[in-house]
Each structure stands twice: as C-alpha cells, then as structure tokens.
Amino acid sequence: MRKWLITLSIIFGVGAITSTALAGRVYYSDLQTYEDYDKQELNVNALQKVTIVSDIPVEVQPTTGEPYVEFTQKFTDLVGLAPKYELEVDEQGNETHIQLREVEDIFLWLGVKENQGKLTVYLPEGTMDSLDIYSQNYQMNNRRQQSINLENISVGKLEINAVYTDIKLDGSYDKVNINSSGSLNMNSKSPVKLTTVGMGEQEIEGLFEKIEIKPTRGEVSVKSLQPCYIEIESNRSSIQLEGQYEKIKINGNNTELELNSETECKLVTSGYNNSILANGAFKVMDLGEEDSEVEIQTTVIPERVKLLEASRQTSMNLTLPSNIQGITLKYMSQNETLSEYYVEDVELVESPLETYNTRLESDFLPFSQEIENGHINYQYGNGEVPIIINKDAQIALELIDGGYTSVSKEN
Numbered sequence: 001m002r003k004w005l006i007t008l009s010i011i012f013g014v015g016a017i018t019s020t021a022l023a024g025r026v027y028y029s030d031l032q033t034y035e036d037y038d039k040q041e042l043n044v045n046a047l048q049k050v051t052i053v054s055d056i057p058v059e060v061q062p063t064t065g066e067p068y069v070e071f072t073q074k075f076t077d078l079v080g081l082a083p084k085y086e087l088e089v090d091e092q093g094n095e096t097h098i099q100l101r102e103v104e105d106i107f108l109w110l111g112v113k114e115n116q117g118k119l120t121v122y123l124p125e126g127t128m129d130s131l132d133i134y135s136q137n138y139q140m141n142n143r144r145q146q147s148i149n150l151e152n153i154s155v156g157k158l159e160i161n162a163v164y165t166d167i168k169l170d171g172s173y174d175k176v177n178i179n180s181s182g183s184l185n186m187n188s189k190s191p192v193k194l195t196t197v198g199m200g201e202q203e204i205e206g207l208f209e210k211i212e213i214k215p216t217r218g219e220v221s222v223k224s225l226q227p228c229y230i231e232i233e234s235n236r237s238s239i240q241l242e243g244q245y246e247k248i249k250i251n252g253n254n255t256e257l258e259l260n261s262e263t264e265c266k267l268v269t270s271g272y273n274n275s276i277l278a279n280g281a282f283k284v285m286d287l288g289e290e291d292s293e294v295e296i297q298t299t300v301i302p303e304r305v306k307l308l309e310a311s312r313q314t315s316m317n318l319t320l321p322s323n324i325q326g327i328t329l330k331y332m333s334q335n336e337t338l339s340e341y342y343v344e345d346v347e348l349v350e351s352p353l354e355t356y357n358t359r360l361e362s363d364f365l366p367f368s369q370e371i372e373n374g375h376i377n378y379q380y381g382n383g384e385v386p387i388i389i390n391k392d393a394q395i396a397l398e399l400i401d402g403g404y405t406s407v408s409k410e411n
Contacts, residue, residue: 030078031076031077031078031113032076032077032078032079032080033074033075033076033114034073034074034075034076034080034082035073035074035075036071036072036073036084036085037070037071037072037073038070038071038087039068039069039070039071040068040069040087040089041066041067041068042066042067042068042069042089042096042121042122042123043091043096044066044067044124045094046091046092046093046094046095046096047067047094047096047123047124047128048094048095048128048129048130049094049095049096049128049129049130049131050095050096050097050098050121050123050128050130050131050132051095051096051097051098051132051134052098052099052119052121052131052132052133052134052135053097053098053099053100053101053134053135054098054099054100054101054119054134054135055085055100055101055102055135056073056085056100056117056118056119056135057117057118057119057135057146057162057164058118058119058120058121058133058135058146058148058162059118059119059120059121059146059147059148059149060120060121060122060123060133060147060148060149060150061120061121061122061123061147061149062122062123062124062125062149062150062151062152062153063122063123063124063125064124064125065122067121067122067123067124068122069087069089069098069119069120069121069122070119070120070121070122071085071087071100071117071118071119071120072116072117072118072120073085073116073117073118074114074116074117075112075114075115075116075117076112076113076114076115077111077112077113078111078112078113079111081106082106083102083104083105083106084102084103084104085100085101085102085103085117086100086101086103087099087100087119088100088101094129098119098121100119118146119135123150123153124153125152125153126152126153126154127153127154127155127156127171127172128153128154128155128156129155129156129157130155130156130157130158130159131150131155131157131158131159132158132159133148133159133160133161133162134161134162135161135162135163135165136161136162136163146162146164146165146166146182147165147166147167147168148160148162148165148166148167148168149167149168150167150168150169150170150171151168151169151170151171152170152171153171154171154172154173154189154190155171155173155176156173156174156175157174157175158173158175158176158177158178159177160177160178160179160180161179161180162179162180162182163180163181163182164180164181164182165180165181165182165183166182166183166185167180167182167183167184167185167186168185168186169184169185169186169187169188170186170187170189171187171188171189172188172189172190172192173188173190173192173194174190174192174193175192175193176192176193176194176195177195178194178195178196178197178199179196179197179198180196180197180198180199181198181199181200182199182200183199183200183201183202183218184196184199184201184202184203184204185203186202186203186204186205186206187205187206188204188205188206188207188208189206189207190207191207191208191209191226191228192206192207192208192209193208193209193210194208194210194211194212195211195212195213195214196212196213196214196216197214197215198214198215198216199213199216199218200216200217200218200219201218201219201220202216202218202219202220202221202222203221204220204221204222204223205222205223205224205225206223206224206225207224207225207226208224208226208228208230209228209229210228210229210230211224211228211229211230211231212230212231212232213230213231213232213233213234214233215233215234215235216232216233216234216235216237217234217235217236217237218237218238219237219238219239220232220234220237220238220239220240221239221240222240222241222242222243223241223242223243224241224243224244224245225243225244226244227244227245227246227263227265228244228245228246229245229246229247229249230245230247230248230249231249231250232249232250232251232252233250233251233252234250234251234252234253234255235252235253235254235255236253236254236255237252237255237256238255238256239252239255239256239257239258239259240257240258240259241257241258241259241260241261242260243260243261243262244261244262244263245261245263245265245280246263246264246265246266247265247266247267247268248261248265248266248267248268249268249269250268250269250270250271251269251270251271252269252270252271252274253271253272253273253274254272254273254274255271255274255275256274256275257269257274257275257276257277257278258277258278259276259277259278259279259280260278260279260280261280261281261282262280262281263281264281264282264283264300265280265281265282265283266282266283266284266285266286267280267282267284267285267286267287267296268285268286268287269286269287269288269289269294270287270288270289270309271288271289271290271292272289272290272291272292273290273291273292274289274292274293274294275292275293276289276292276293276294276295276296277295278294278295278296278297279296279297279299280297280298280299281298281299281300282296282298282300282302283298283300283302283303284302284303284304284305284306285298285302285304285305285306286306287305287306287307287309287310287316288308288309288310289310289311289314289316290310290311290312290314291312291313291314292310292314292315293314293315294314294315294316294317295316295317295319296316296317296318296319297319297402298318298319298320298321298406299321299404299406300321300406301320301321301323301324301325301385301406302320302385303385304385304386304387304388305318305385305386305387305388306387306388307387307388307389307390307395307397308332308334308388308389308390309334309390310389310390310393310395311390311392311393311394311395312393312394313394313396314393314394314395314396315395315396315397315398316395316396316397316398317398317400318387318397318398318399318400319400319401319402320364320399320400320401320402321402321404321405321406322401322402322403322404322405323405323406324364324381324385324406325381325382325384326379326380326381326382326383326384326385327364327379327380327381327383327384327385327386327387327399328377328378328379328380328383328384328385328386328387329360329367329377329378329379329387329389330375330377330386330387330388330389331358331375331376331377331389331390331391332375332388332389332390332391333390333391333392334390334392357391357392357393357394357395358389358391358394358395358396358397359394359395359396359397360397360398360399361397361398361399362380362398362399363399363400363401364380364381364399364401365380366380367379367380368380
C-alpha cells in the first residue's frame with residue numbers, strides 16, 4: 001500500500017511539474033542536486049592487462065605519478081531522484097578489472113536539468129600488454145564527448161568501444177580495434193593492424209601493417225611510413241592518403257578522394273558519384289566507378305587497367321609514362337572473365353576511337369584493329385598493357401602522355 005502511495009505521489013508530482021514547465025513557471029530554486037564521488041588507488045604492478053567497463057562516460061589520461069581511478073557525479077532534477085553507481089576495482093596478478101555499474105536507476109527522466117557523470121582512469125606512461133575499454137550503455141541524458149588520451153602509453157592489444165569519444169594514440173601498438181562515433185588522432189611508432197568502425201574525423205600517421213576503416217562519414221587523413229594494405233568504406237567523406245602503400249581498396253559513395261603512393265601498389269575503387277584524384281606508382285588499377293570522375297597519373301608502366309565494372313557516365317583521365325611500349329583496348333561484357341570471350345558477330349568500324357559506348361581520346365596513336373575470339377581489340381605499339389573496358393557502359397576515357405619516363409613494369 002505504501003509503495004502505491006509513493007508511486008501515485010510521484011505521478012501527481014511529475015504531472016504538476018510538466019504542467020508548470022509547459023507554462024514556463026519552473027524555477028531553478030526548486031531543483032534538487034545529488035552528488036557522488038569515489039576514488040581508488042591502482043596497483044602499478046597489476047596494470048599489464050586492464051579492462052574498463054562503465055555505464056557512464058570514460059576518460060583515460062596518462063600520468064607520471066601514482067595511477068588511480070576517480071568517479072564523479074552531479075545530478076540535478078525537480079524530484080530528487082538520481083541514478084546510483086558503484087565503483088569496483090578487482091586485481092588479479094598483473095591484471096586489473098575496473099567496473100562502474102549502475103545499481104539504482106530512475107524510471108522517469110522528466111524534469112532533469114543536469115546529469116554529469118564521469119569515470120576517469122589515470123594510467124602510468126610506459127608499456128602494457130592490453131587495454132580494453134567499454135563504455136556504450138549509459139543514459140541518453142548523460143551523453144557528452146569523452147576523451148581517451150594514450151599519449152606516451154604503448155599497448156600491445158587495444159580495444160575501444162565507446163560513443164562520443166575523442167581518441168589520441170601516440171606510442172607503439174600491435175593491434176588496435178576502435179568502435180566509436182568520435183575522432184581519432186594516431187601516431188603509431190610500430191607496425192600495427194588498425195581497424196576503426198563508425199568514426200568521423202581521423203588523422204592517422206606512422207607505421208602500419210594493415211588499416212581497415214569501416215563505414216565512416218567525415219574527414220580521413222592517412223600517412224603511412226611503410227608499405228601497407230588499406231581498405232576504406234565511406235559515405236559523403238573526404239579522404240586523403242599519402243606515403244607508402246602496397247594496396248589501396250576504397251568503396252565510397254559521394255566521396256572526394258586524393259590518393260598518393262610512393263611505392264608500387266594496386267588501386268581498387270568502387271562506388272558512385274565519387275571524385276578521385278590519384279598520383280602514384282599504380283601498377284594495377286581496378287576501377288568499378290559509377291557516375292564518377294577519375295583522374296589518375298601513374299608513375300610506373302602498369303601491368304593492367306580494368307574498367308570492366310565502371311558504368312553510367314563515368315569519366316576517366318589516365319596519364320601514362322611516355323615510354324610505354326604498347327596498349328591493348330579490350331572491350332568486354334561485365335559477365336565475362338579475362339580468360340574467356342563469347343563469340344559474336346564482329347564488324348570493323350572506321351575509327352578505333354569510335355567504338356561501342358566508349359568516348360575515347362588518346363595521345364598514343366595510331367591504334368590498329370584486330371579480332372580475337374570474336375572480339376575487336378585495339379592495339380597501340382606492342383600492346384603489352386591491357387585496358388579492359390565495359391563495352392555496355394557509357395564511359396569517357398582519355399589516355400594522356402605524361403611527358404615523363406618510367407621504368408617498365410615488373411615481369
């Protein structure tokens with residue numbers, strides 16, 4: 001009976017509060033504030049493997065002093081009902097598990113003016129084996145940008161699952177996985193496998209073995225100091241790559257890309273309505289663009305250029321070294337493979353530059369016609385570099401003599 005009376009009182013109180021709020025007559029002098037605080041020292045010998053799990057935002061900061069964890073909370077509302085939290089620190093050998101869990105929730109979030117809670121972990125500068133941070137499940141009224149700063153802290157294996165987070169990494173890493181809607185500023189001093197999911201602004205530099213940037217919408221800048229593999233999925237983004245790569249693979253929609261590679265690499269792109277400006281040692285190009293504008297200048301003689309999956313008003317300007325010995329234009333259907341052609345009736349055209357749906361311009365002339373397995377191919381010089389084109393798509397291709405010399409492709 002008493003519980004019912006309390007519940008009814010709260011309901012009537014909330015109704016009154018809502019009515020006065022709508023009338024603009026709630027005064028801050030009637031608000032009630034709840035504050036909580038806890039601090040626990042951390043054992044420096046138990047920080048090789050650290051796990052942090054929190055129901056409120058987490059911040060991590062480096063310290064040259066003694067490590068510790070600190071919980072602060074300030075909650076202001078009209079009815080004096082605040083969520084309660086409990087901080088637990090468990091040490092086992094060289095491992096520490098830090099958990100801040102909600103032990104008492106409030107069932108009604110009306111009349112809340114302030115809900116500020118934060119768990120801050122101060123870790124010593126140096127090297128640790130692993131760090132796992134999980135902070136996803138906190139109340140919507142408690143949303144705030146949080147900061148994870150691992151400057152001068154090197155981690156073998158780093159896992160971060162946290163929303164609204166600005167992350168700064170400056171150290172040596174083996175494997176880094178980040179799932180966050182915030183930003184990343186990273187300087188890796190050792191070859192690392194990096195994966196990010198759902199992040200916005202990213203500024204990445206250093207030594208990398210592999211980089212995977214999964215669905216992103218924002219600005220991405222990468223500078224790799226050694227040849228690495230990079231794969232990016234983007235939507236309405238701006239992407240800039242420079243440095244050294246062995247393979248660049250990008251699936252983008254409505255994305256601006258500026259790509260540079262100092263080392264020989266393979267370039268693979270797909271998507272629609274992209275703007276691509278690329279300059280580098282691209283030895284293989286596989287471009288599946290739709291309604292896109294592409295400008296590529298390759299500093300080496302390529303092994304192959306594939307436009308078989310390019311379609312619908314895609315335009316491409318391809319600048320090649322002047323000492324290229326030959327080009328073969330192969331027109332194929334998208335359902336064909338490079339090793340098989342279907343036989344069709346062939347009729348030679350008056351000009352090799354007016355064929356199928358391709359609008360072709362070339363500084364490399366003349367092209368001769370030849371028939372191979374029922375297809376017309378167009379050859380310049382010895383024909384050593386195949387350019388495979390989707391004959392069913394409307395593509396504008398311009399081959400440009402760059403006026404510079406490159407070494408021949410590797411055999």
